[in-house]
Amino acid sequence: MPLQDDHQIVSVDDHLIEHPRVWQDRLPQKFQENGPRIVELEGRHLWSYDGQIMPTIGLNAVAGKPPEEWGMDPVRYEDMIPGCYDPVARIADMDLDGVQAALCFPSMPGFGGSTFFRGQDKELALLCVKAWNDFYIDEWCATAPDRYIPLAILPVWDIDETVAEAKRVAAKGARTVSFPDSPVPMGLPSFHSDHWDGLWDVCSDAKMPVSLHFGSGSFVPGFSYSAIASSPTPTLPDAPFAVAITLFSTNLMWTTVDLLFSGKLQKFPDLQFSLSEGGIGWVPYVLERSDYVWKRHRYYQPIDFDTRPSDLFRAHFYGCFIDDEHGLVNRHTIGVDRITLEIDFPHSDSNWPNSRKRAAEVLTKVPDDECKLIVEDNARRMLNFPRVA
Secondary structure, eight states: OOSOTTOOOEEEEEEOOOOTTTTTTTSOGGGTTTSOEEEEETTEEEEEETTEEEEOBGGGGOTTSOGGGOOSSBOOGGGSOGGGTOHHHHHHHHHHHTOOEEEEEOSTTOTTSHHHHTOSOHHHHHHHHHHHHHIIIIIIGGGOTTTEEOEEOOOTTOHHHHHHHHHHHHHHTOOEEEOOSOSGGGTOOOTTSSTTHHHHHHHHHTTOOEEOOTTTTSOBTTBOTHHHHSSOOBSSTTOOHHHHHHTTTHHHHHHHHHHHTSSHHHHOTTOOEEETTOBSTTHHHHHHHHHHHHHHHTTTSSSOSSSOHHHHHHHHEEEEESSOHHHHHTHHHHOGGGEEEOOOTTSTTOOTTSHHHHHHHHTTTSOHHHHHIIIIIHHHHHHTOOOOO
16 A cells, blocks of 8 residues: 555545634623534534524534535534544544544634624634634644644725734744635635735735635535525425535636736735635646646736746645545645645545545555655645644
8 A cells, every 4th residue: 555654644634523612711891792612502512603504514523424414504512523523522623533633624603704804893803813713723633732733714895904913813823824726706805916925925924824714705506605504495496405515626726827917926026825625626627727728818918928827836735535436546736835735624525534545545556655655754844734753
């Protein structure tokens, strides 16, 4: 098997379910009533925040359950395995799965903090963003600093506060920030604008890549934004949620091409992006098509005349996959040093507790040196997260 015992799996996309006191332990007393807290309604555990009630949907915490028991209904904490919300228990789950290190995205805030973006009380929302970052870095990651990779979310509704928080979390040891996979559906300036340049400066200087997780921009293919925070509402008539689950990676296809033609990659040569939960099988076609369009249309449009989009991709992007045999067959077109592995625990795409076994199966024809890059070295390089002896 090409996946050797000394190859440590570093997952660039896992998730956690926040325990009930994350915000209540950190917010000033006057904000605790409106701040995120767990309430029990009709036998269900739900989040109450800023006058809104929202569940943790069942598909976000299915680890340990057979597919026949999965569903969209809200789940109680005792219906989840403890590794969903307890960092000590999670380590045991990672050991069982053969995974050494994990980057964990939030749940209640949305993958990129969109719940707080939608909050009406922006003073409270800012405090909630900072509280989550402090919880994840100081509490969760501190439990096992060699196993958990620090990540932060940002108050993207305010660019000055965004830049300030990016600087603060970089100083605290954050290895990446989660940013909307597309800001435009949220009513924010696009990647083409200069609005985000201050953030790109901070991320470039701190060598802190930007994680673009599917759905963090509050858009799900064929469904309204509420699919992230609560029950999905179809915008395609009669469409089951299986349509959205199948099309997840199309978000990041759009995002990738948008950034390739934005001009920002040339302006910020050290800026890096991770396409979290995006898959990699689509990358060869999108790069081929981008180059084809670039060759024919660069003469009359305000796009880089000299640099091929595919070259920009291999200098600025990391693809992430869970179980993508087609992508691995075409790994050299993508760039072997630009592919990373994700486990997605405890979500429904995860192969837990057989992630290492499945990784060995999909990597069986990949040479040993390339296998090590894909499962460990690329992620450690991207996230500046070296092995601990």
